[in-house]
Amino acid sequence: MVKLRKIEPNDLPFLYQWENDATVWADGANHNPLSQQDLRDYIASTSGDIYADGQLRLIIEDEATMGCIDLFDFDPRNRRAAIGMYIAPEYRGKGFGRQALKQLEEYAFGHLNLRVLYAVIATNNTACSALYRSAGYNPSSPLPAWTLESDAVIWVKQNSK
Numbered sequence: 001m002v003k004l005r006k007i008e009p010n011d012l013p014f015l016y017q018w019e020n021d022a023t024v025w026a027d028g029a030n031h032n033p034l035s036q037q038d039l040r041d042y043i044a045s046t047s048g049d050i051y052a053d054g055q056l057r058l059i060i061e062d063e064a065t066m067g068c069i070d071l072f073d074f075d076p077r078n079r080r081a082a083i084g085m086y087i088a089p090e091y092r093g094k095g096f097g098r099q100a101l102k103q104l105e106e107y108a109f110g111h112l113n114l115r116v117l118y119a120v121i122a123t124n125n126t127a128c129s130a131l132y133r134s135a136g137y138n139p140s141s142p143l144p145a146w147t148l149e150s151d152a153v154i155w156v157k158q159n160s161k
Contacts, residue, residue, distance in 0.1 A: 002099045004058040004069065004107070006048040014065050015039045018086050050074050050081075050112065060100040066091040069100045071108060071117075080116035081108060093127070101135050109159040117157050122150040129155070 007015070019034045050056040055072040059065060067087040074081045083104065087097045108114045120143065121128045133139075137155040146152035 002060050002062045002066070002096050002103070004060060004100060004103050007043055007046060007057055007059055007068075009040075009043055011059055011065065012036060012039055012043065014059075014088075015043075015068070018068065018088065021086075024086065051076065058104070060085075060087070060096060062096070064091075066096055067100070069104050071104070078116075079112075079114045080118065081112075081114055083117055083119045097131055098135060101131065105135075105157070109161065113159075115159050119155045120146070120152050121155055122147060122152050124150040129153070132157075 016034070016036055016039055019039065046057065047053055048056065050071060051074075054074050055070060056074075057068055057070045060067040060069055067085065069086075070084040071081040072084060083101070085097055085100065087100075105117060108117055117137075118140070119128075119132055119137070121132060123129075129139075132155040135157070137157045139153045140156040141154040143152040143154065
């Protein structure tokens with residue numbers, strides 16, 4: 001069973017590798033390499049408090065560090081946030097992303113009392129779309145020509161409580 005935890009300084013090598021994985025840049029907001037100093041500064045400046053930072057990055061681990069999952073675009077008034085996730089290639093397709101997503105939902109809906117979680121997924125990212133569909137997210141709004149590579153869809157899940 002995976003666990004989620006706050007970023008620590010010793011996560012720098014993983015973050016450096018993941019943030020500089022150009023194969024996933026089309027699916028996120030990062031479109032250029034980040035230096036180790038950029039990431040050191042980020043780790044040092046993040047408080048791990050979504051209310052203070054407006055976002056929250058958590059490391060996904062089991063016996064190994066395997067990825068990260070983020071809450072961002074946090075809107076405390078309307079009680080919603082976006083989700084982003086990166087699973088290292090060697091851990092993909094093994095259910096770790098689903099476990100991390102479930103834990104993040106429990107935290108977001110239970111502890112933060114959010115009403116809505118959403119993810120913007122490129123239409124050509126079928127694995128990610130399948131993950132969110134299996135987790136009970138519904139395709140909501142199509143986003144034509146969202147990136148140069150693909151259209152996208154907003155996948156939404158509402159808190160059932």
